[in-house]
Amino acid sequence: xxxxxxxxxxxxxxxxxxxxxxxxxxxxxxxxxxxxxxxxxxxxxxxxxxxxxxxxxxxxxxxxxxxxxxxxxxxxxxxxxxxxxxxxxxxxxxxxxxxxxxxxxxxxxxxxxxxxxxxxxxxxxxxxxxxxxxxxxxxxxxxxxxxxxxxxxxxxxxxxxxxxxxxxxxxxxxxxxxxxxxxxxxxxxxxxxxxxxxxxxxxxxxxxxxxxxxxxxxxxxxxxxxxxxxxxxxxxxxxxxxxxxxxxxxxxxxxxxxxxxxxxxxxxxxxxxxx
Numbered sequence: 381x382x383x384x385x386x387x388x389x390x391x392x393x394x395x396x397x398x399x400x401x402x403x404x405x406x407x408x409x410x411x412x413x414x415x416x417x418x419x420x421x422x423x424x425x426x427x428x429x430x431x432x433x434x435x436x437x438x439x440x441x442x443x444x445x446x447x448x449x450x451x452x453x454x455x456x457x458x459x460x461x462x463x464x465x466x467x468x469x470x471x472x473x474x475x476x477x478x479x480x481x482x483x484x485x486x487x488x489x490x491x492x493x494x495x496x497x498x499x500x501x502x503x504x505x506x507x508x509x510x511x512x513x514x515x516x517x518x519x520x521x522x523x524x525x526x527x528x529x530x531x532x533x534x535x536x537x538x539x540x541x542x543x544x545x546x547x548x549x550x551x552x553x554x555x556x557x558x559x560x561x562x563x564x565x566x567x568x569x570x571x572x573x574x575x576x577x578x579x580x581x582x583x584x585x586x587x588x589x590x591x592x593x594x595x596x597x598x599x600x601x602x603x604x605x606x607x608x609x610x611x612x613x614x615x616x617x618x619x620x621x622x623x624x625x626x627x628x629x630x631x632x633x634x635x636x637x638x639x640x641x642x643x644x645x646x647x648x649x650x651x652x653x654x655x
Contacts, residue, residue, distance in 0.1 A: 382612045383653040386643065387411035387445035388619040393636045395419045397433060401440050403633045407640050410441055410655065413618055414477060415448035422447055423469045430476040437477070444477040445616045446521060446578070451509070452485030456498045456529070460505055467509055471516045480519045481578065481616075483551060484509065486530030486539055495529060502529040503542045513547040521551035521578045524560075524568075531560045533568035540575045550575045554599030555582025555591050555622075565600040569607065579604070581619045581643050591622040593642035601643075605650040617654070619643055 390400035390412040397417050404412060414422045417433060425433070437443065449470045451463060470482045487505060489498045506522075513520045522530060522539065530536040536550060550572050554564035562568050569576075583597035584590065594601045621639035623630070630638070647654050 381651070381653050382609065382614050383655055384608070384614060384647070385411055385445070385616045386619065386640065386654050387413055387616045388636065388640060389413045389415055389448060389621070390636075391416035392621050393633050397436060399633075401436070401442060403636060404442070405440070407637060407644075409640065411443050411445045411616065413446055413448045413483075413620075414444045414473070414479075421450065422473055423449055423451075423466055425473065427476075430473055434477050444479045445618060446479055446481035446483050447474045447477070448483045450485070451482070452487050452505075452522075453525070453528070454487060455490060456487040456501050456505070457490050460508075463505070464508070464512070467512050471512070471518055474518050475516075480517070481521050482513070482518055483523055484520050485523055485525055486528045486535070488528055495535070498529065499538070503539065506539050506548070507543050510543040510545045510548040514545060518547070519577070520548045522548060523551045523580060524553050524556050526556060526559055531556070533557065533562050533571050536568075537571050537575075540572070549577040551578040551580050551618075552576045552604075553580035553582055553620075554601055554604060555580070555584035555597065555620075558584040558586060558598045559589065561586070563598075563600070565603045565607070569604065573607070573611075577615055579608070579615070579617045581617050581639075582622060583642075588625075590625040592626050593621075593623065593639050594619075595642055595646050596626075602646055602650065605646055605652060609650055609652050617643060617647075 583599035
């Protein structure tokens with residue numbers, strides 16, 4: 381039986397690293413996404429802060445699954461030089477905390493702009509970021525987030541095929557596909573499975589339009605897990621709760637715990653082991 385790794389966007393628990401780790405440890409997790417710590421985005425952390433994080437994680441038996449950067453979550457018409465600088469910081473952070481993965485996005489089109497009109501610029505930028513990743517032996521994982529060039533399956537595939545590199549893979553996000561009226565398992569996964577090395581566990585409903593715990597929405601996550609089991613997937617399942625609307629009166633830790641436990645329940649039903 382293959383064993384998957386559960387990780388989590390732990391900043392949805394708290395800005396405090398120790399509190400993040402306490403809640404994850406309570407749930408038996410030993411991995412986390414590094415996005416925001418101590419009120420700072422991961423790309424804004426100093427060298428001393430990164431080294432401190434690495435020391436704390438090592439002492440407590442945790443590893444970082446990816447650097448959850450905001451690279452690419454910017455208008456495609458903005459100057460590209462700061463994005464190259466951000467990628468260099470992300471690469472340094474990844475190497476400091478010991479992960480090969482860096483989460484990225486695929487750029488906002490101009491306001492009221494035509495997606496097709498910005499395709500060439502998006503692909504140019506994604507290719508340059510991918511080449512930088514290749515040179516530094518890291519792996520970019522592309523999230524299919526909302527309001528970006530790659531918000532739908534065909535455009536994600538377009539980017540991945542254009543860059544054609546083991547240094548750019550898909551961070552497959554079922555919930556985001558639901559939000560963009562794409563059926564995750566019937567439409568997106570058949571196109572993207574060969575490029576998918578990382579999974580974001582978000583589920584969603586279209587009516588009302590909100591994120592929900594895994595299995596409670598239209599993300600077809602139970603079906604996704606069965607497909608992953610069949611292929612012998614041993615990578616990360618990254619819980620990104622976003623349950624503020626679904627559980628408006630719960631605390632941040634409670635929302636994260638609810639999301640993690642929902643995934644554990646689906647894994648048990650699929651007879652999949654996790655660590």
